[in-house]
Amino acid sequence: xxxQGDALRSWVRSKTDQATREVLNQRLQxxxxxxxxxxxxxxxxxxLVLNLALAMAERGQRTVILxxxxxxxxxxxxxxxxxxxxxxxxxxxxVTLKETLQNAPNGVRIIPGGSxxxxxxxxDAVEISHIIEGFQELEGECDWLIIDTSxxxxxxxxxxxxxxxxxLVVTNPEPxxxxxxxxxxxxxxxxxxxVALKLIMNRSQSREQGTRMGNRLTDLAVKALxxxxxxxxxxxxxxxxxxxxxxxxxFFSAYPNSEAAGDxxxxxxxxxxxxxxxxxxxxxxxVRRLVENWPRDINRETI
Ligand SMILES: Nc1ncnc2c1ncn2[C@@H]1O[C@H](COP(=O)(O)OP(=O)(O)OP(=O)(O)O)[C@@H](O)[C@H]1O
Numbered sequence: 001x002x003x004q005g006d007a008l009r010s011w012v013r014s015k016t017d018q019a020t021r022e023v024l025n026q027r028l029q030x031x032x033x034x035x036x037x038x039x040x041x042x043x044x045x046x047x048l049v050l051n052l053a054l055a056m057a058e059r060g061q062r063t064v065i066l067x068x069x070x071x072x073x074x075x076x077x078x079x080x081x082x083x084x085x086x087x088x089x090x091x092x093x094x095v096t097l098k099e100t101l102q103n104a105p106n107g108v109r110i111i112p113g114g115s116x117x118x119x120x121x122x123x124d125a126v127e128i129s130h131i132i133e134g135f136q137e138l139e140g141e142c143d144w145l146i147i148d149t150s151x152x153x154x155x156x157x158x159x160x161x162x163x164x165x166x167x168l169v170v171t172n173p174e175p176x177x178x179x180x181x182x183x184x185x186x187x188x189x190x191x192x193x194x195v196a197l198k199l200i201m202n203r204s205q206s207r208e209q210g211t212r213m214g215n216r217l218t219d220l221a222v223k224a225l226x227x228x229x230x231x232x233x234x235x236x237x238x239x240x241x242x243x244x245x246x247x248x249x250x251f252f253s254a255y256p257n258s259e260a261a262g263d264x265x266x267x268x269x270x271x272x273x274x275x276x277x278x279x280x281x282x283x284x285x286x287v288r289r290l291v292e293n294w295p296r297d298i299n300r301e302t303i
Contacts, residue, residue: 030279033145033286035164038171039180041151044202045170046074047241049148050104051252051261055268057106058252061143064101068113068160070150076112079104080248087116090134091127097134105253117156120294128291135283145283153180153187155295161188163289166196166277168232172203173213182217189227196277197227200267201234210234232270235263 036052038045046069053063067075067083076083085100101109116131123131139145149160161167167188171181181199188195199218204210214231221229238260244251252261280286 030282031139031142031145032166032276032279033147033164033283035147035149035160035167037149037157037161037167037169037184038151038177039153039169039182039184040171040174040177043151043170043172043177044235044241045069045151046078046148047245047251048168048170048200048202048235048264049146050075050078050108051250051264052268053108053144053146054104054106054250054252055261055264056144056146056271057108058265059268059272061272062141063108063144063146064138064142065104065108065110066113066145066147067110068117068150069148070113070118070156075110075148076102078245078248078250079110083112083114086112086114087131088114088119089116090131091116091119091123093130097131097138105250120291121296123291128287132284132287135287139283145286153184155293157184158187158191159290159293159295161195162192162293163286164195165280165286166198168198168200169229170200170202171217173201173205173209178213178217182220185221185227185229186225189221189225193225193227197221197229198232199229200232203237204234205237207234207236210236230274233263233267235260235267 036045036049049065053065056063065075081102083102085095087100089095090097090100097111100111102112104110147160147164149157151157169181169184171177185197188197199214201210201214204213211234214234218229218231221227236259238251238258240251240255240258241260244254247254251258252264255261280289
């Protein structure tokens with residue numbers, strides 16, 4: 001019996017050490033910037049961003065979400081709060097970037113983008129460097145910046161994807177969503193074939209269907225474009241997702257044993273175990289690239 005106890009303790013120790021090692025390894029390489037986007041609206045992108053951030057935080061990753069969905073910023077609604085400040089208040093020197101942060105479960109924090117994003121094209125050099133300084137300051141205490149972008153193939157969506165270190169493309173198995181996801185992958189590839197893209201298949205009816213559809217899309221990207229896109233995993237169609245939206249509590253916290261929460265945990269594990277793409281100069285460089293790529297003539301109709 002004593003023997004069994006010793007074996008268990010050393011097993012737990014080895015697991016803990018491995019987990020700690022992974023956290024430390026990630027941390028040593030600097031904070032990552034990952035855009036999450038979708039060709040079609042309503043496929044579950046915001047829900048994925050929020051719950052994936054919680055899963056990453058549960059794995060020791062200090063995670064910040066930039067809520068940059070310009071059409072309908074939904075993260076705050078999913079959590080049941082009204083943003084007090086947005087990025088625009090930082091531009092206007094009313095608050096610092098850290099003071100805009102809203103708290104979510106597991107220590108995840110959220111930057112409400114608001115009009116601070118839509119007005120990017122109008123900012124002068126002093127305002128831009130002020131934003132850059134805010135992000136650089138925050139970067140030192142974080143491991144991940146996960147960006148919830150708008151859906152579609154607009155120039156503003158592409159600007160986020162092209163500025164980030166890596167991007168997740170979310171789709172569901174419907175033919176229209178698959179076609180739009182492919183269109184987005186193609187549009188990114190046409191601008192910069194080096195962007196590290198990963199695919200998530202949300203709302204799959206069965207694991208077989210989700211895997212088949214995911215593999216088909218990533219195979220097409222390689223065959224037709226020569227663009228490698230990694231199929232990172234699927235999230236099952238699960239009634240707890242809608243239930244948690246109504247309760248305004250993320251399903252990863254409210255229903256930790258659900259199929260969808262398990263799938264999100266698996267995706268977080270895969271993200272952490274893969275060799276990360278090279279960092280591209282940190283969060284300051286990300287903001288600079290975003291501003292450089294940002295469409296000059298943006299208005300609410302072209303978002
Ligand atoms: N895995 C899932 N199982 C069941 N329902 C889901 C799942 N994922 C998302 N949904 C439902 O789909 C709806 C849309 O989700 P969400 O708002 O996250 O989409 P979105 O892609 O961010 O939309 P948009 O980009 O248009 O803002 C929500 O009502 C949510 O309950």
